[in-house]
Amino acid sequence: MSDLQIKKSTTTYDVVIVGSGAGGGMAGYVLANAGVKVLMLEAGAYFDPAKDSQQLKWPWESPRRGAGTTRPFGDFDAAFGGWEIDGEPYTTKDNTEFSWFRSRMLGGRTNHWGRISLRMGPADFQPKDGLTDSWPITYDDVKPYYDKVDRLIGVYGTKEGLENEPDGIFLPPPKPRLNELFIVQGAKKAGVKIIPGRGAVLTEALPGNKDRGACFFCGQCGRSCKIYGDFSASSCLVIPALKTGNLKVITNAMVREVITNKEGLATGVSYVNKEDMQEYQVNAKTVILGASAGESARILLNSRSAEHPGGLANSSGVVGRYLHDSTGSSAGGFLPQLMDRKRYNEDGAGSVHIYSPWWLDNKKLDFPRGYHIEYGGGLHMPSYGFGHGIQNMNGMVPDRNGKTREAGGYGASLKDDYRRFYGTQFGMAGRGTAIARYDNYCEIDPNVVDKYGIPVLRFHYKWAPDEIKQAKHMQETFQEVMHNMGAIYGPPAGPETNYGLEAPGKIIHEVGTIRMGNDPKKSALNKWCQAHDCKNLFVVDAAPFVQQGDKNATWTILAMSMRTAEYILQERKKLNV
Amino acid sequence: MNRRDSLKAIGLGTLSAGLLLEACKTETKKTEETTAAAGETPAGRQPFEVERDKKLNADKFFTAEEMATITVLADIIIPKDEKSGSASDAKVPDFIEFIVKDIPDHQTPMRGGLRWLDLQCLNRFGKTFTDSSKAQQIEMVDLIAYPKKAKPEMAQGVAFFNRMRDLTASGFFTSEMGVKDVGYAGNAPNKWTGVPADVLKQYGMDNVSFS
Numbered sequence: 001m002s003d004l005q006i007k008k009s010t011t012t013y014d015v016v017i018v019g020s021g022a023g024g025g026m027a028g029y030v031l032a033n034a035g036v037k038v039l040m041l042e043a044g045a046y047f048d049p050a051k052d053s054q055q056l057k058w059p060w061e062s063p064r065r066g067a068g069t070t071r072p073f074g075d076f077d078a079a080f081g082g083w084e085i086d087g088e089p090y091t092t093k094d095n096t097e098f099s100w101f102r103s104r105m106l107g108g109r110t111n112h113w114g115r116i117s118l119r120m121g122p123a124d125f126q127p128k129d130g131l132t133d134s135w136p137i138t139y140d141d142v143k144p145y146y147d148k149v150d151r152l153i154g155v156y157g158t159k160e161g162l163e164n165e166p167d168g169i170f171l172p173p174p175k176p177r178l179n180e181l182f183i184v185q186g187a188k189k190a191g192v193k194i195i196p197g198r199g200a201v202l203t204e205a206l207p208g209n210k211d212r213g214a215c216f217f218c219g220q221c222g223r224s225c226k227i228y229g230d231f232s233a234s235s236c237l238v239i240p241a242l243k244t245g246n247l248k249v250i251t252n253a254m255v256r257e258v259i260t261n262k263e264g265l266a267t268g269v270s271y272v273n274k275e276d277m278q279e280y281q282v283n284a285k286t287v288i289l290g291a292s293a294g295e296s297a298r299i300l301l302n303s304r305s306a307e308h309p310g311g312l313a314n315s316s317g318v319v320g321r322y323l324h325d326s327t328g329s330s331a332g333g334f335l336p337q338l339m340d341r342k343r344y345n346e347d348g349a350g351s352v353h354i355y356s357p358w359w360l361d362n363k364k365l366d367f368p369r370g371y372h373i374e375y376g377g378g379l380h381m382p383s384y385g386f387g388h389g390i391q392n393m394n395g396m397v398p399d400r401n402g403k404t405r406e407a408g409g410y411g412a413s414l415k416d417d418y419r420r421f422y423g424t425q426f427g428m429a430g431r432g433t434a435i436a437r438y439d440n441y442c443e444i445d446p447n448v449v450d451k452y453g454i455p456v457l458r459f460h461y462k463w464a465p466d467e468i469k470q471a472k473h474m475q476e477t478f479q480e481v482m483h484n485m486g487a488i489y490g491p492p493a494g495p496e497t498n499y500g501l502e503a504p505g506k507i508i509h510e511v512g513t514i515r516m517g518n519d520p521k522k523s524a525l526n527k528w529c530q531a532h533d534c535k536n537l538f539v540v541d542a543a544p545f546v547q548q549g550d551k552n553a554t555w556t557i558l559a560m561s562m563r564t565a566e567y568i569l570q571e572r573k574k575l576n577v
Numbered sequence: 578m579n580r581r582d583s584l585k586a587i588g589l590g591t592l593s594a595g596l597l598l599e600a601c602k603t604e605t606k607k608t609e610e611t612t613a614a615a616g617e618t619p620a621g622r623q624p625f626e627v628e629r630d631k632k633l634n635a636d637k638f639f640t641a642e643e644m645a646t647i648t649v650l651a652d653i654i655i656p657k658d659e660k661s662g663s664a665s666d667a668k669v670p671d672f673i674e675f676i677v678k679d680i681p682d683h684q685t686p687m688r689g690g691l692r693w694l695d696l697q698c699l700n701r702f703g704k705t706f707t708d709s710s711k712a713q714q715i716e717m718v719d720l721i722a723y724p725k726k727a728k729p730e731m732a733q734g735v736a737f738f739n740r741m742r743d744l745t746a747s748g749f750f751t752s753e754m755g756v757k758d759v760g761y762a763g764n765a766p767n768k769w770t771g772v773p774a775d776v777l778k779q780y781g782m783d784n785v786s787f788s
Contacts, residue, residue, distance in 0.1 A: 045623070052621030056764060059751035063630060064679045065672065066751070070626050080623055175771030181782045188787075195787055216766035342776055343760035348769045354787075381764055382756055384676075387746030391724050391739055408723045408735075410654045410742065418746060422759050 016284035021108025023541035024290030025233030030565035032247040041253040044104025049224035066383030078111035078224035087451035098459035099505035107234030115351035121164030124549030136527035145559035157198035179377030186485030193359035199351025200231035221350025257303040264307035293543040297513035313531035322436040326509040329471040329500035331478035332427035333489025346379040367469035369433035377426025430474035461504040471501035514543035661758040672748035690737025
């Protein structure tokens with residue numbers, strides 16, 4: 001006989017939040033600071049960058065020298081998890097591809113992200129080409145929240161006055177590294193707009209904040225920051241919110257479903273505790289999902305009841321639909337001019353120093369919308385992979401005596417080559433708008449459960465010609481920029497790889513699965529990210545996005561979550577939720 | 578000058594310096610505690626990672642003969658010179674033993690490549706690679722170290738040597754000796770104010786602007 005039983009809590013919280021990343025973290029921060037009693041459930045471990053960051057470790061402190069064996073972005077990277085997690089499968093359908101990155105930890109994927117912090121612009125919320133649905137809100141509705149997020153968290157950048165790349169309240173950006181100056185020159189010559197980066201790193205102390213230190217320029221934001229000099233939801237939102245005494249966090253709590261009553265309202269959630277493997281139910285007056293676009297859709301679709309037979313908040317049938325991730329294609333090479341360059345500390349900041357916002361007019365192009373380009377290069381810390389493929393480089397440039405040498409080799413001259421080539425490499429990566437399509441979706445796989453017995457997601461996602469043509473354009477742009485830099489580089493990625501277009505999910509900007517809208521027949525959430533079908537249920541991650549611009553999602557998640565949390569505070573005053 | 582003052586001197590605000598020192602102190606204390614209470618997971622590592630590392634370190638993949646060949650090859654690839662020691666001085670063979678267990682995709686190409694090399698040497702010199710003379714070893718390596726001019730029948734050897742060269746480079750330049758050799762100057766708190774003026778001048782980059 002089994003002793004498995006469901007442990008039901010007698011406490012009723014004001015709010016339960018599922019997930020502790022950008023969306024969940026911000027909602028928790030706003031509500032706890034306003035005196036609301038909040039319970040936050042996180043599927044992974046507790047993580048405090050001050051104690052748990054691998055920052056300032058040397059490559060030899062890792063037996064695999066920083067290789068990405070158990071962490072896709074390297075052994076020192078902060079993210080627990082990855083595209084594959086033992087015991088937590090997902091599937092794909094009709095031979096389509098989707099890669100789903102999950103970070104099971106306090107702060108979620110914000111602990112390791114690139115900190116590239118871009119606002120979506122007026123045309124991203126209200127597209128002028130009629131190709132995709134408008135959001136039920138405009139840039140002007142979100143702008144005050146972007147402003148508040150800038151002040152609360154801190155972001156560097158420069159005022160540029162670009163129509164669809166709205167300026168924020170900026171700290172000074174870091175100066176370009178040497179390789180990046182070559183990129184700036186090459187891009188300008190190619191007619192590609194290039195401006196200083198925009199990143200959530202405190203290049204100066206954040207006014208009024210005594211808990212976070214200013215950046216000391218180790219360039220290791222991906223490891224998360226011991227002095228909270230960059231934005232992670234753990235360091236900047238959840239941990240400060242805990243200090244209010246109004247927030248309780250339960251870690252290793254894997255949520256199964258949202259519980260509803262006969263009136264169809266949410267009464268709490270059920271979860272499995274990964275530590276004791278027991279089943280729990282907690283009660284709350286309001287339920288907020290911030291578990292990620294994929295995971296929040298999964299929870300709703302798994303929350304079936306007589307009142308919500310197709311899954312909670314899904315009378316429209318759109319939950320899981322319109323899934324879209326940014327497009328991505330990249331290139332790189334080396335600068336022969338920089339061989340034997342002088343050494344100095346060029347770590348800089350751990351977010352982009354320079355980038356190219358979308359600069360062209362679609363009327364003259366064969367694909368809709370656009371992309372931005374992220375760049376990098378410099379005297380970085382050596383790690384696993386250092387010098388790999390030198391045989392593809394060292395035969396292309398003269399040796400110290402001006403003679404061409406045979407590619408590859410060994411011995412003293414090879415050892416010298418590694419030194420000569422150090423710091424000459426650079427890379428560039430396009431990140432573009434993928435169109436939100438009804439036919440790209442995730443759903444519940446009828447045959448597969450994870451190790452907790454929770455039905456898993458099955459993805460169906462295909463790139464369309466729009467995205468493939470965009471990747472082709474990226475490759476052509478990269479070639480021109482690299483040519484103008486005087487770089488040595490390979491041929492462009494061709495049609496056999498869809499021009500280097502990464503598989504959906506690889507850019508980790510997936511959004512759109514629980515879309516907002518004014519029409520309850522065509523959307524799951526209203527303009528406050530409140531479920532049409534269940535007024536005390538809200539979604540605060542990237543799932544509500546109607547259509548993502550080419551901008552990385554985090555800054556918009558933060559602004560939207562803050563907006564929703566403030567709405568919940570107002571509704572609580574009116575006793576509506 | 579104490580550490581706090583030196584952090585301030587390089588331009589870190591009092592707050593950053595204080596927080597950084599505090600964070601480092603916590604870690605040192607934590608490390609000591611971890612050493613004391615064996616079995617506790619080090620900060621920021623997942624229990625499964627710690628277990629996995631322990632198992633990989635306990636396992637042995639290469640035979641003594643294979644390790645001897647790896648050592649000779651690694652030192653041919655990165656020998657001692659006036660600036661730094663050899664691959665084996667930097668314990669590159671130990672790194673290669675670990676990394677093939679960590680990334681199993683290396684295992685068959687490495688094991689098979691080592692065997693391929695021995696067979697080539699047995700056919701040519703009547704001896705395995707390590708038993709061949711130094712001159713014979715170099716003669717053999719010359720046949721596989723240059724991808725563009727290597728004969729087609731040496732293709733498998735070229736692929737093996739490319740891998741061996743890559744792993745040797747990774748192992749050497751991520752060691753303390755290698756990082757010092759290549760002159761990496763970072764991983765230390767500082768204030769980034771851009772490329773130094775003399776370097777900007779050297780490359781004619783003093784006047785690069787965004788617009």
